[in-house]
Structure formats: structure tokens, C-alpha cells
Amino acid sequence: MASSTLSRNITTILNSRNDPLRVLATTADVIKRAQYVSIDLKRVQTVAQVLSLRPVPVPSWNFEHHFFDGTEKTVTYIFLLDALNFSFWGEPKWRVNHIKENVDGYWALSASLKRAAEKDKHFLDADFLATISPEELARVLKGNVEIPLFVERWRNAQELGRVLRDHFGGSAANLVERAGADAPSLARLVAENISSFNDTTLYKNRPVNLFKRAQIIVGDLWGSFGGEKWGEFKNLEDLTAFADYKLPQILRAWGILNYAPALARRVDAKKTLAKDSAEEIEIRASMLWAVELLRHALAQHGRELTSVQMDWFLWSSSQRNVKGMKPYHRVRTIYY
Structure with a gap:
């Protein structure tokens, strides 16, 4: 107590x-x-x-390990990155090779998605993500071992693609713009529309809001875009x-x-x-x-x-x- x-x-x-x-x-x-x-x-x-x-x-934002082209594709990249941003621990740790170095955990994920986005111009399309197969995602995330919770990550990627395709004109930028540049509003909009971001629970029968990944999307957009364009938010301090x-x-x-x-x-x-x-x-x-x-x-x-x-x-x-x-x-x- x-x-x-x-x-x-x-x-x-x-x-x-x-x-x-x-x-x-x-x-x-x-x-x-x-x-x-x-x-x-x-x-x-x-x-x-x-x-x-x-x-x-x-x-500061790490551009070496993150995809960034300054367009709507970067917004979708951030959404996909944070849809898959969880539970990296395990023995042995999941690792990938990136620019002649082995990276693990979050950096391995960001680098793997960056490589896929640079290699395939359609990788970040909502239509592609909505129907991405386990085999296609496995190739993107190929490392020394299978990434933990691979099936859950595949489902999250598909859900993100479907939500963007069916409700936001295929564009994560449209979702961001609907929040009116308000940081908490965007986090709430993400959690309400994409179930994998709805990080809530019950403690002794009372609701608890945590919203880790819904909030981190806002922080990552702010960091990657340097507080401009789709990274410009009011009430970030909230x-x-x-x-x-x-x-x-x-x-x-x-x-x-x-x-x-x-x-x-x-x-x-x-x-x-x-x-x-x-x-x-x-x-x-x-x-x-x-x-x-x-x-x-x-x-x-x-x-x-x-x-x-x-x-x-x-x-x-x-x-x-x-x-x-x-x-x-x-x-x-x-x-x-």
C-alpha cells in the first residue's frame, strides 16, 4: 500500500x-x-x-535504423513498426544483420522493416499489409531464430492494413490528420480503431488504462518528423x-x-x-x-x-x- x-x-x-x-x-x-x-x-x-x-x-531520432522518406509512407512505417513493437526477449535473442552489424530487439525490427520498405515500394501499402501472408512477413523478419510471438505480429500487421484500407482510405496519414494534430486524441483514435493497440486491463476489478503502443506512435511520429508535418502535435505533454x-x-x-x-x-x-x-x-x-x-x-x-x-x-x-x-x-x- x-x-x-x-x-x-x-x-x-x-x-x-x-x-x-x-x-x-x-x-x-x-x-x-x-x-x-x-x-x-x-x-x-x-x-x-x-x-x-x-x-x-x-x-535524437535514429535514421540509420529507421525508414524515413518524409512522405505518407513514413507514417505507415511508424504505424507498422509500433504494431509489431513488443516482446523481444528470449534465449537466444532474435537478431538480424544490418549494415554489417548484428542488431537485436527493437533495432532489429526497425531495421528489418526499413529494409523491406526500401526494397519493395508496395510493402507499406494498406492493401498489401491487409493480406500479407505469414511466409511474406517471415522473410521480412528473418533472423537467427524466429521472432517471439510471430503469429501475433502477423495478425497485427494484417489488422493494421485492414483498418487503414477499410476506414482511412488506405492511409495512416489520414488517421493522423483526423486527430487534428492533438497528441492524446491520436493515441485514443489508434486504440479505439486498432484492437492490438487497446492496452487496457483490470486490477482488482477496476479498469486500468496503459496504452503503451498507442502513445508511442505519437512519440515516434514526433521524433521522426522532428515535430513537423505528421509529427507536429499540440498537448504532447499530456x-x-x-x-x-x-x-x-x-x-x-x-x-x-x-x-x-x-x-x-x-x-x-x-x-x-x-x-x-x-x-x-x-x-x-x-x-x-x-x-x-x-x-x-x-x-x-x-x-x-x-x-x-x-x-x-x-x-x-x-x-x-x-x-x-x-x-x-x-x-x-x-x-x-
Whole structure:
């Protein structure tokens, strides 16, 4: 259960922050009733003080591993990328060769889709995606082993193509434009129209909104287009961080997140947690609120960052060897 001080801090942030997707409100309820995960406010303040004394670099968009031509095709590429952007962990890790180097995880996915888009001008057409065969997608994602949850990724690719073809004139750009350049509206529109992005769950019979991949589409469009054209959004600050499995890992290494002993043993032993279990939901909700609290603490030191920028910084940091880094939690799911 959350301490009274933590509850007050959460209430303060909720009262000062727009939350149109109700991600913060619904996850705050999880924090207040959590049994397996806790947030250390003293560590939040300590880490914020340390970060305030040095640069907090927000990574720029990586054009080497992403497709970009500045047209509507790039918009569809981002949608497809994030439709398939989940659950990369496994032994051995799925890897592909890209420009004479082996890359894994997200970078392997982005590079594989980039290569396909550059090789076949019809690859990003909604009609093609709507009917893409398992064999065609397998060739695109060919690596040292089969990518985890391949069948689910194939279904997501087809669903994306069908939705764009049947409801948005075959164009992801049309979907983006329908949101009126409003960041939360686009995330909501994506989640409402494409079921694989509708990242919600129940915690003790109460609804919880997470919307990891629906929100990350907005962030990726903003990053790839440099805040212009289909990447120009108002209210970007109303998005939250993206609840995945890498950010909890680094926040735990920094002492901000703490797991109950039994959960810590399972995570550290790389045991798979059940999807939609209380443990999984508490980890994701606590990660979101840890980022919010850290962002708020940094602002008190004069360092203003959006949750999206904080997410990018933390995710980039998690890719390096961090002292005290333990395994990330494992859940087989299409949502992250």
C-alpha cells in the first residue's frame, strides 16, 4: 500500500496535470492498493538531484535504423513498426544483420522493416499489409531464430492494413490528420480503431488504462518528423511514459522501484509472470508513476522534460550496463 506521503504527491501531480487518456488516474488507483511493488520517494529525490547536476540527453531520432522518406509512407512505417513493437526477449535473442552489424530487439525490427520498405515500394501499402501472408512477413523478419510471438505480429500487421484500407482510405496519414494534430486524441483514435493497440486491463476489478503502443506512435511520429508535418502535435505533454519492461529494470537498479521478496525472486530467476496478473500491472503502473514523480522532482531543480522525453532518456540508459541492473520482468504479451 502507498504511504500517505506518496499518496499526497500523486494527488498533487494529478491535480496539476492533464490526463485525457486517464492513464495516470487509473494507475494511481493501482499504486494506492499495490501489494508487490513500491516506489521509494527518497530515491526519487536523490536520483533527481544527481541528474540535475549533469546533462540529461534525450536521444535524437535514429535514421540509420529507421525508414524515413518524409512522405505518407513514413507514417505507415511508424504505424507498422509500433504494431509489431513488443516482446523481444528470449534465449537466444532474435537478431538480424544490418549494415554489417548484428542488431537485436527493437533495432532489429526497425531495421528489418526499413529494409523491406526500401526494397519493395508496395510493402507499406494498406492493401498489401491487409493480406500479407505469414511466409511474406517471415522473410521480412528473418533472423537467427524466429521472432517471439510471430503469429501475433502477423495478425497485427494484417489488422493494421485492414483498418487503414477499410476506414482511412488506405492511409495512416489520414488517421493522423483526423486527430487534428492533438497528441492524446491520436493515441485514443489508434486504440479505439486498432484492437492490438487497446492496452487496457483490470486490477482488482477496476479498469486500468496503459496504452503503451498507442502513445508511442505519437512519440515516434514526433521524433521522426522532428515535430513537423505528421509529427507536429499540440498537448504532447499530456502523454505519459510508455509502460514496458526496460524502464522498470533501470528504475529498480536506481532503487526507485522495489519488489516484494517473492516477486523479486521470480523476476531475478527470469520466470515468466502471468499476463494481467496483479504483479504485472503493479510493475507497469509503478513504472509510470515513478517516471512522473522523477519528472516532477527534476522540474523542481529547473529541468523541465515531458514524460515522452523522460521515457526516451530512461530507455536509452537502460540499453547500457548500469550498476545493480537485474533482469527485467518477463510477460508474453502483444502490448509491450
